Amino acid sequence: MIDKKWETCVKCGLCRSVCPVFREEKKEQYVARGHITLVEEFLKGNIDFSSKKAKEYLGKCLLCTACVEACPNKAETDLAMIFARIKNTQEYGIPFYKRILSLVMKNRKTMDLSAKTVNLLHNILFVQHLETPRESISPRIGSKLIERKRLLLPVVGETFLERYPSHIEGKNGRIAVFPGCGVNYAYREIGDAFIRICKKLNIEVLIPKEQACCGGPLYFSGLIDTPVKLAKKNIDLFNALDVDFVVVIDPTCASTMKFEYERLFSYIEDGEYLEKAKRFSGLVISSEKYLHDHTPLKELLRKTEIKERTVTYHDPCHLGRAQKVKQEPRALLSAISGVKFVEMKDADTCCGNAGSFSVDFRETSLKIGLKKAESIMETDADTVATGCCGCIMQVAEALHIKGRDDIKVKHTLEIIDEALK
Ligand code: SF4
Numbered sequence: 001m002i003d004k005k006w007e008t009c010v011k012c013g014l015c016r017s018v019c020p021v022f023r024e025e026k027k028e029q030y031v032a033r034g035h036i037t038l039v040e041e042f043l044k045g046n047i048d049f050s051s052k053k054a055k056e057y058l059g060k061c062l063l064c065t066a067c068v069e070a071c072p073n074k075a076e077t078d079l080a081m082i083f084a085r086i087k088n089t090q091e092y093g094i095p096f097y098k099r100i101l102s103l104v105m106k107n108r109k110t111m112d113l114s115a116k117t118v119n120l121l122h123n124i125l126f127v128q129h130l131e132t133p134r135e136s137i138s139p140r141i142g143s144k145l146i147e148r149k150r151l152l153l154p155v156v157g158e159t160f161l162e163r164y165p166s167h168i169e170g171k172n173g174r175i176a177v178f179p180g181c182g183v184n185y186a187y188r189e190i191g192d193a194f195i196r197i198c199k200k201l202n203i204e205v206l207i208p209k210e211q212a213c214c215g216g217p218l219y220f221s222g223l224i225d226t227p228v229k230l231a232k233k234n235i236d237l238f239n240a241l242d243v244d245f246v247v248v249i250d251p252t253c254a255s256t257m258k259f260e261y262e263r264l265f266s267y268i269e270d271g272e273y274l275e276k277a278k279r280f281s282g283l284v285i286s287s288e289k290y291l292h293d294h295t296p297l298k299e300l301l302r303k304t305e306i307k308e309r310t311v312t313y314h315d316p317c318h319l320g321r322a323q324k325v326k327q328e329p330r331a332l333l334s335a336i337s338g339v340k341f342v343e344m345k346d347a348d349t350c351c352g353n354a355g356s357f358s359v360d361f362r363e364t365s366l367k368i369g370l371k372k373a374e375s376i377m378e379t380d381a382d383t384v385a386t387g388c389c390g391c392i393m394q395v396a397e398a399l400h401i402k403g404r405d406d407i408k409v410k411h412t413l414e415i416i417d418e419a420l421k
Pocket residue numbers: 008009010011012013014015016032033067070071072073074075077
């Protein structure tokens with residue numbers, strides 16, 4: 001059963017002014033008001049989602065929730081879109097590549113195996129670019145899914161979960177860490193930075209090896225069964241630990257586990273796991289908020305110094321808007337001597353990545369990304385900090401296309417780690 005929390009929409013159209021997709025497409029069907037109309041007509045039985053066009057309307061939303069934040073009537077427009085995608089998937093299935101992804105993401109072993117295979121084939125499959133705003137790879141041969149020259153995340157040989165023991169001693173608090181797949185398999189250096197920061201702060205860290213993918217990418221595509229299995233696994237695993245917090249490095253995973261698990265169990269009417277998901281939600285916290293609110297890191301950073309640099313900050317949607325963590329990364333970065341912090345225009349506007357959106361709607365995704373690059377360039381910053389693997393990949397590519405390989409793209413944790421060294 002779905003609680004239709006989008007029904008408060010009065011079709012005022014205010015959401016059009018904040019929607020990054022509408023700004024590019026200028027078509028009603030690509031904005032929250034249009035999405036809600038689509039769902040209403042579907043529920044009345046006036047349309048089905050079988051046509052190619054309908055599928056495009058359902059896919060062309062970043063789920064950035066800018067419309068939810070802007071809506072004067074608190075319509076949960078993102079829920080309408082997720083509901084429509086679930087219905088569409090139940091009725092007509094999902095694209096082949098998402099089916100494969102779903103199979104791979106079902107358990108840790110298949111994910112590890114796939115990552116290791118890709119890592120082994122790196123030199124055959126990819127060209128390595130080192131002088132881009134971030135170390136990236138690009139495919140040697142283009143395909144319908146991923147064009148040649150597209151900058152992607154490199155895949156590591158040794159994952160974050162393999163690299164560290166399941167228990168690191170410490171005296172100041174006790175946390176469990178959930179890196180997220182982007183950090184575990186690709187930008188592991190961000191996880192390395194987080195562990196070094198925890199060691200410096202003498203925090204006891206648990207790294208449960210059995211943790212599963214959060215299931216977010218599948219759930220946001222409209223799948224239910226696999227995300228439910230993954231959610232149950234994570235909830236049971238982490239709820240059983242005696243920890244202060246489950247600290248999540250990737251904001252999409254944090255937001256999925258903190259908010260979407262409850263929606264998921266409400267939807268399938270599983271009261272037992274809904275209660276468990278609520279308890280789990282209270283434990284989940286982003287790495288930036290944890291370090292800012294629950295450790296003396298800010299004071300420590302005031303005594304540190306790094307080579308002078310100008311830093312601007314891009315808010316990942318799942319960190320800034322979903323978790324309301326906006327001020328914390330800025331405060332931590334600004335505390336470092338040597339960092340001159342400058343705000344960019346529209347810092348909290350989505351970068352246009354949104355996972356499979358950047359594959360399915362490459363052109364629109366890129367246009368949104370290039371606008372973000374322009375906002376960064378206007379600040380004259382030499383470094384852009386952010387908090388999400390998808391944003392890092394997107395922003396790095398957009399800056400590269402603009403010819404600005406000199407502007408480096410870093411995770412907030414990496415800059416903090418550098419200062420503490
Ligand atoms: S979703 Fe909110 S902002 Fe958008 S048309 Fe409906 S009421 Fe207006």
